[in-house]
Amino acid sequence: MEAAYASRSSAREMVYRSLRHDILHLILKPGTKMSEQEVSERFHVSRTPVREVFVRLFQDGLVEVYPQRGTYVSLINLANVDEGRFAREVLEMAVVQDACGHLTRDDIINLESNLAQQEICHDNQSYLQMLSLDDRFHAALFRICGRERTWQMISQLNNDFFRLRVLRLSHHHDWDRIIAQHRAILDAVKENKPDTAAQTMQEHLRMVIVERKRLLQEFPDYFAQP
């Protein structure tokens, strides 16, 4: 058996990836109506694969389907954000402590290189690249501990958290603290200080709690009522 379904470039897969990307990056804004008809015309495919994409997006929590009424990009649910953040906090504190033990030479080079690129981003103000680097920084810590799948799992469940990060990074360019915290985490891991590393990670992941209020005021119609 060779390549499975996911890796194939079917019409369904193309549409799914495109819509998923656009929703996560807020190109399709929360609350936007999406009809089978419209999407199928836009991508020049029939309605069947579009329906199947909607099923997948619904499974991801990215759209809400109201039968005979319409399909809408789901609003950002702050309760989901908070629980996703909690899961990340607990898991990443454990992971970063574990990483203190086995950090290879290559790992250090990789993480240092990532941080250097973050600095460059800070000058460029390229938030898309910053987002990607941030993800890769955290993913690397999981990979070091042999917990790559765990990262993938919580990533899947943190779609709302992701959208909040997009909103934050794209509208407020106060990335100094973020980068400083990444630096502090890396240093603590390198110096084999698990407690400091965990502490800093916790602080890092709790930043969003404060930012939340500001974003809620600034973009009230992006969020679901709690």
Add this chain to the structure above:
Amino acid sequence: MEAAYASRSSAREMVYRSLRHDILHLILKPGTKMSEQEVSERFHVSRTPVREVFVRLFQDGLVEVYPQRGTYVSLINLANVDEGRFAREVLEMAVVQDACGHLTRDDIINLESNLAQQEICHDNQSYLQMLSLDDRFHAALFRICGRERTWQMISQLNNDFFRLRVLRLSHHHDWDRIIAQHRAILDAVKENKPDTAAQTMQEHLRMVIVERKRLLQEFPDYFAQP
């Protein structure tokens, strides 16, 4: 806006729930072939909703789709089991520590009642009920801490872990330790001993690691090669 898609009883939803249940409870054994045709005839619906159900099951990791070749119930992936177990361990240790603080009278009644029913199950040897009670016991701890969604999230990702538990509970009726550990956890929480509670929870969730080897030998064709 009222009820959303998920709660409706469409053909798709019926078929999805039925197949999902059968796969998770090993009624449909890992590796079994499932064709659109066959399933659509069995449920007396057309192939379109069946296709959409396959998409959802694929998203859940419960089936693998090989285009133009067939759709198969996915084998149990032990790497997935282990990472899911790790996530549960870390999260549940945090949750059970947190639960020590705020345990209401109703919570105690609920959990004690659950444990009493587990004892009854132990006599009846009803593994399906035992499975359900076990899930509800752990879910209750999350709910107490206001982390119900977190439980739902990790449940979604622990399908392989779930199937391993089904295998274990249905074929080996050594439930004494499981029930005893639940009792120990509850007691520790009641007596406000967070460290003991966390420790016992860790031990509890690590039991499956040992069982794994036995099950792998007993049902080799249920598992994917690592």
Add this chain to the structure above:
DNA sequence: CCTTCTAGACTACCATGGTAGTATACTGTA
């Protein structure tokens, strides 16, 4: 002007037919 009712234009849902690609069983050949 405000409310009630109705006709029409949507929506997602499901059935069905056709297509390209894959696996397999069979046939012909050495």
Add this chain to the structure above:
DNA sequence: TACAGTATACTACCATGGTAGTCTAGAAGG
């Protein structure tokens, strides 16, 4: 017997037509 080539019966994939349910704009009545 062993093997190569081919026909056939599958598979999932996609296009399209019809249907019941929902929303909305405009007419009718107060």
